[in-house]
Amino acid sequence: MTLPTPSAAASLEVxxxxxxxxxxxxxxxxxxxxxPGRLAWKRFKRDRTGVxxxxxxxxxxxxxxxxxxxxxxxxxxxxxxxxxxxxELLDAFSYPSGPNGGMSSEFxxxxxxxxxxxxxxFLIYGIRTSLGIAVAATLLTTFIGVVVGITAGYLxxxxxxxxxxxxxxxLSFPSTLFFIAFMPVVYGLFVAxxxxxxxxxxxxxxxxxxxxxxxxxxxxxxxxxxLGLREREYVEAAKVTGASPRxxxxxELLPNLWTPIIIQSTLxxxxxxxAEAGLAFLGxxxxxxxxxxxxxxQRGAQFYTExxxxxxxxxxxxxxxxxxxNLLGDSVRDALDPKSKR
Numbered sequence: 001m002t003l004p005t006p007s008a009a010a011s012l013e014v015x016x017x018x019x020x021x022x023x024x025x026x027x028x029x030x031x032x033x034x035x036p037g038r039l040a041w042k043r044f045k046r047d048r049t050g051v052x053x054x055x056x057x058x059x060x061x062x063x064x065x066x067x068x069x070x071x072x073x074x075x076x077x078x079x080x081x082x083x084x085x086x087x088e089l090l091d092a093f094s095y096p097s098g099p100n101g102g103m104s105s106e107f108x109x110x111x112x113x114x115x116x117x118x119x120x121x122f123l124i125y126g127i128r129t130s131l132g133i134a135v136a137a138t139l140l141t142t143f144i145g146v147v148v149g150i151t152a153g154y155l156x157x158x159x160x161x162x163x164x165x166x167x168x169x170x171l172s173f174p175s176t177l178f179f180i181a182f183m184p185v186v187y188g189l190f191v192a193x194x195x196x197x198x199x200x201x202x203x204x205x206x207x208x209x210x211x212x213x214x215x216x217x218x219x220x221x222x223x224x225x226x227l228g229l230r231e232r233e234y235v236e237a238a239k240v241t242g243a244s245p246r247x248x249x250x251x252e253l254l255p256n257l258w259t260p261i262i263i264q265s266t267l268x269x270x271x272x273x274x275a276e277a278g279l280a281f282l283g284x285x286x287x288x289x290x291x292x293x294x295x296x297x298q299r300g301a302q303f304y305t306e307x308x309x310x311x312x313x314x315x316x317x318x319x320x321x322x323x324x325x326n327l328l329g330d331s332v333r334d335a336l337d338p339k340s341k342r
Contacts, residue, residue, distance in 0.1 A: 040336050050328060050332070053325070054331075056324035070124055078118065079117070080118070081115045090111075096307065107120070109313050112310055113307050122296060123313055130277060137207045137214065138269045140208075144215040150223075156227070199286065203286065206285055222260065225256075226253055226257070234252060273293070277293045277294035279294065296314035
């Protein structure tokens with residue numbers, strides 16, 4: 001007795017049905033589209049606030065990078081005192097003689113009271129200085145925080161205890177008062193009292209000091225993350241197979257820490273922008289005549305009762321940038337970690 005065999009049509013029908021079943025192993029593009037990075041990017045693109053904020057942030061960074069080219073095309077620079085060459089630009093009280101702070105087709109944002117410098121070029125170079133210092137401080141802070149946090153969490157024991165106490169001290173320290181009191185001491189270590197402190201030294205000192213007090217928060221966060229990750233099965237399996245600590249950190253732990261690292265960095269940069277501007281405003285950071293956001297606000301505070309325009313542009317631009325970057329940080333957090341979205 002022989003079993004009945006299916007017809008050719010039935011065989012083709014069964015084959016078609018089987019072939020229509022999606023196989024993710026045979027479709028690398030499908031599996032790639034479901035990767036965490038692509039899913040986060042899709043979530044971010046659906047966030048209109050995040051997209052607009054990203055565009056604003058990119059615009060500010062483009063201005064900072066292209067500031068010399070923009071100034072060259074504009075035909076002016078932030079250091080020339082145009083009122084000394086053309087006294088008619090200022091009135092008898094050393095304020096811009098034209099309306100709205102001297103705004104015109106020649107001076108787009110007007111001119112500075114007393115000195116007569118061009119406000120537009122001073123602003124774009126100020127953005128360049130402030131963002132440069134903030135970005136450098138953020139990168140250095142993130143690097144130190146990642147190294148210290150992962151080391152403390154992975155090693156544990158006395159190392160974790162010692163690092164934890166140092167973090168507690170730094171987080172409880174009044175950093176702003178320390179900056180005001182200690183920055184002149186830092187400058188005095190490298191420059192004689194009767195000499196002017198170079199701008200490069202001021203910038204490097206700001207980056208180092210901001211990073212020295214800023215790494216504690218990200219280190220504490222990553223330490224807690226690593227303490228939980230090091231007990232996972234895949235980490236224990238790596239240890240059993242004889243993987244070196246370096247391989248465990250870079251192959252097993254670090255890939256699971258990129259989300260908090262990116263989120264903390266995006267929230268840290270605008271904080272450093274305002275901190276740097278605040279130190280410049282207090283006279284312990286970047287000082288005049290170097291263009292800087294804080295320097296412009298400090299100068300504008302002296303004349304705002306008579307000429308609000310000079311203070312309006314740096315103040316408004318800083319508020320827009322910091323707000324946009326904070327909103328961008330929130331959008332990045334929601335895209336990378338949807339569970340955190342309220």
